[in-house]
Amino acid sequence: MSRDATAGVLERLGAVELGVWQVPLGLLAVAVLLRPVVSHDLMLGYPQVATSFLIWMIIVASFNLLMGYTGLISFGHAMFMGIGTYSVAIALSSFAVPFLVAAPLGILLSAGVAYLVGRLIAHKGEIYFAMLTLAFAKSAHFVANYNPGGLTGGTTGLADGTMPAWIETSRGFTYVALGGFRIDWYWAVAAVFVVGMLLLWQLVRSPFGRTLVAVRENEALARAMGVDVRRYKVWAFTFAAAFAALGGVLLEINNQGATLSELSIVTSGNIIIMAVLGGANYFFGPLAGVFVWMFVEEYLADFHTLVLPLTEVPLARIELAGVLVYWQFFLGLLFVVAVLVSPREGILGLLKTVLGRLSARIRGESE
Amino acid sequence: MSDDADPRSAALGTEGLSKHFGGIVAVDEVDLAVESGELRAIIGPNGAGKTTLFNVVTHALAPTSGSVYLDGEDVTDVPQERRPHLGLARSFQSNELFAELSVLENVRVIAQTAADGTFSFSLLGDGRAVRADEARDILARVGLSEHAETEAKNLSHGDQRRLGIAMAIATEPSVLLLDEPTSGMGPGESRETVELVQSLQDDLGLTVLMIEHDMEIVLSVSDRITVLNRGSVLATGTPDEIQGDDDVQDAYLGGVREEL
Known part of the structure; x- marks a missing residue:
C-alpha cells in the first residue's frame, strides 16, 4: 500500500464517528474476540484462561473507579472481591443457599462493608487512607485464615460443595447447564462482563461520575465550590466494592471454591499494578493491563526454548525456562518503567501516543 | 472609622471573627458589614490576614471565635461545601x-x-x-x-x-469573594479584569469583596475599603475617607509612598 493510501485509510478510520457507541462496541469486541485471539496458535494456543481474563478485567476496572476516576488509592481492593467469593462459597457449602441468591447477597455485603469502612476512612489523607485500607484487608485475611465456626476453611479455603448443580465440567471446560441445553461458561461470563462493564461505564460518564473526576483533579477546589467530597468518595468506594464482588462471585465458580489468596495483600497489589500497567487514565486501561499481565504469566510459564532465527532451520537454541519462570520480575520492571515515564498513561497511553505520531507522520509526508 | 451597619442585616457580616494558629493571631476580632450590591476592597500589607479572613469567612478554616452572617443568617457553623449553595462563592489567590x-x-x-x-x-x-x-x-x-x-x-x-x-x-453566588483577581497581570490586563468584575457585579447583582494590591484600581472602583493590619481592621470607609486617614497613611499607604 502506498503512503497516500495508508494515510487515507487512517484518516477514514479517524473520521468514523462512533460517538457514544465507542465504549459499548469496544466492550462487545473484547468479549467476542478475546477467546479466539487468546487460543490462536501464535498466542497461547488454548482457550480455557480467557474466562479468567474477563473476570479479572471486571475486578481491575472496578479498582480503577477509585484510582483512575476518584483519585483514591486503596491497598485492600482484593478484600471486596474476596468477600464476594467467600460469601458464595460459604452460602453454597454451609447453608445450601442457591448461587443466584448468594451472589447478589455477596455483592450487597461487600458494598455494605465498603460503605461502613468508607464512612470511617474516606476523609483521611491519601497515605492514611491507603494504610487503613491495607489494615482492613489484612484483618479480613486474618479472619478467613482463623476459620471462625469452620465457615471459611482456614488456610485450605473452601472447595467441597462450593459448585452449583447447574455447573458441569468436562475435559477442562466448564458449562452452564440450563434445562435441556448447555452453554459454555465463557459466554455466560462474557454476558456478565458486558452488562457489568456497561453499568460501570454509565457510572463514570454520569453527572455523579464527572463529579468524581473533579474530586480527583482538585479536592480542595471541589469542596470550596460546593461538592461534599467525603460523601462522593464513600459512594465511589461502595460502588467499586460492589463491582469487585461481582468479579469475586464469578471467580468462585471459575476457581471452584474460595482460597485465601483471594483475600491476600499480594492480590490487592497485583490489582494496582495491572491498573497502572494498562493506564489508569483510560476506561479500557485496566482491560489492557489485565491482558498483558495474564498473557505474560501464561505465555512465559510455557516458554522454554527460544529458537533463533525464527525459521525452519534453527541455528541456535536458547534455554529460557530457568529465567522466564520469574515472569513477575519482568512485569515488575515494565511497571517501574511505566510509572517513571507517566504514572497515569500506562500501555494504552503509550500505544495512543505512538499511533498518533505514526498517523501524523504518514499524513505529514503524504501532503 | 468602622462599619456603621449591623453585620446581622448586611449581605455579608462578621462579628468578632478571629483565627488563631497556636499563639499567632492571624485574624483578630474582625467586624465587617458589607451591604448588598457593594464592591468592597480589602487591602493591607503582606501578612495582614486578608486571605485567612477569606478562609475563615468561607469556613475553609474554622474560626477560633466570632460569627459569620450571610443575609442576616448566622452561618458560622455551616460547613464549607454548603456555603456556595447559600450564595457565597470565592476565587483563589493561586x-x-x-x-x-x-x-x-x-x-x-x-x-x-x-x-x-x-x-x-x-x-x-x-x-x-x-x-x-x-x-x-x-x-x-x-x-x-x-x-x-x-x-x-x-x-x-x-x-x-x-x-x-x-x-x-x-x-x-450572591456574595463573591475574589482573592487578588489581577495578581500576576500587567496594567492593561488588570484593568480589563476589574472591568469584567464590575460588569458581572452589575449584571448579576453581586456583592463583591475583593482583595487587591493595586491602589489605583482599589481607589477607583471600590464603594468602600477595609484596611487590615496584623489581622485586625485598621479602618473602613470610602476611598476618600481612607486616603485622608492618618492611621492608614502611617501603617500602609505612607509605607508604600516611602518605598516609592
Whole structure:
C-alpha cells in the first residue's frame, strides 16, 4: 500500500464517528474476540484462561473507579472481591443457599462493608487512607485464615460443595447447564462482563461520575465550590466494592471454591499494578493491563526454548525456562518503567501516543 | 472609622471573627458589614490576614471565635461545601483548577453542582451534557469561549485567573469573594479584569469583596475599603475617607509612598 493510501485509510478510520457507541462496541469486541485471539496458535494456543481474563478485567476496572476516576488509592481492593467469593462459597457449602441468591447477597455485603469502612476512612489523607485500607484487608485475611465456626476453611479455603448443580465440567471446560441445553461458561461470563462493564461505564460518564473526576483533579477546589467530597468518595468506594464482588462471585465458580489468596495483600497489589500497567487514565486501561499481565504469566510459564532465527532451520537454541519462570520480575520492571515515564498513561497511553505520531507522520509526508 | 451597619442585616457580616494558629493571631476580632450590591476592597500589607479572613469567612478554616452572617443568617457553623449553595462563592489567590479537564468542563461541573446540591445520585445520562449551555454562557461572559475545549492547565496565567472567576460565577453566588483577581497581570490586563468584575457585579447583582494590591484600581472602583493590619481592621470607609486617614497613611499607604 502506498503512503497516500495508508494515510487515507487512517484518516477514514479517524473520521468514523462512533460517538457514544465507542465504549459499548469496544466492550462487545473484547468479549467476542478475546477467546479466539487468546487460543490462536501464535498466542497461547488454548482457550480455557480467557474466562479468567474477563473476570479479572471486571475486578481491575472496578479498582480503577477509585484510582483512575476518584483519585483514591486503596491497598485492600482484593478484600471486596474476596468477600464476594467467600460469601458464595460459604452460602453454597454451609447453608445450601442457591448461587443466584448468594451472589447478589455477596455483592450487597461487600458494598455494605465498603460503605461502613468508607464512612470511617474516606476523609483521611491519601497515605492514611491507603494504610487503613491495607489494615482492613489484612484483618479480613486474618479472619478467613482463623476459620471462625469452620465457615471459611482456614488456610485450605473452601472447595467441597462450593459448585452449583447447574455447573458441569468436562475435559477442562466448564458449562452452564440450563434445562435441556448447555452453554459454555465463557459466554455466560462474557454476558456478565458486558452488562457489568456497561453499568460501570454509565457510572463514570454520569453527572455523579464527572463529579468524581473533579474530586480527583482538585479536592480542595471541589469542596470550596460546593461538592461534599467525603460523601462522593464513600459512594465511589461502595460502588467499586460492589463491582469487585461481582468479579469475586464469578471467580468462585471459575476457581471452584474460595482460597485465601483471594483475600491476600499480594492480590490487592497485583490489582494496582495491572491498573497502572494498562493506564489508569483510560476506561479500557485496566482491560489492557489485565491482558498483558495474564498473557505474560501464561505465555512465559510455557516458554522454554527460544529458537533463533525464527525459521525452519534453527541455528541456535536458547534455554529460557530457568529465567522466564520469574515472569513477575519482568512485569515488575515494565511497571517501574511505566510509572517513571507517566504514572497515569500506562500501555494504552503509550500505544495512543505512538499511533498518533505514526498517523501524523504518514499524513505529514503524504501532503 | 468602622462599619456603621449591623453585620446581622448586611449581605455579608462578621462579628468578632478571629483565627488563631497556636499563639499567632492571624485574624483578630474582625467586624465587617458589607451591604448588598457593594464592591468592597480589602487591602493591607503582606501578612495582614486578608486571605485567612477569606478562609475563615468561607469556613475553609474554622474560626477560633466570632460569627459569620450571610443575609442576616448566622452561618458560622455551616460547613464549607454548603456555603456556595447559600450564595457565597470565592476565587483563589493561586490558580486552583481541575487541571486535566477542559475549560468548559471546569465550569460545567460546578454549574452541575450548583443545580444538584452538595451530593446527588445522578447516575443516568451523559454528565458532560448537564448544564453545558449555562457553562458556555459563563465562558462567553468572561471571554474564554474560544478556549472551551482547551485543557485548563494549558491556559495562560491571565486566562486561568479569569477561569477562576468563571467557576465562582457558576455557583450562582450572591456574595463573591475574589482573592487578588489581577495578581500576576500587567496594567492593561488588570484593568480589563476589574472591568469584567464590575460588569458581572452589575449584571448579576453581586456583592463583591475583593482583595487587591493595586491602589489605583482599589481607589477607583471600590464603594468602600477595609484596611487590615496584623489581622485586625485598621479602618473602613470610602476611598476618600481612607486616603485622608492618618492611621492608614502611617501603617500602609505612607509605607508604600516611602518605598516609592
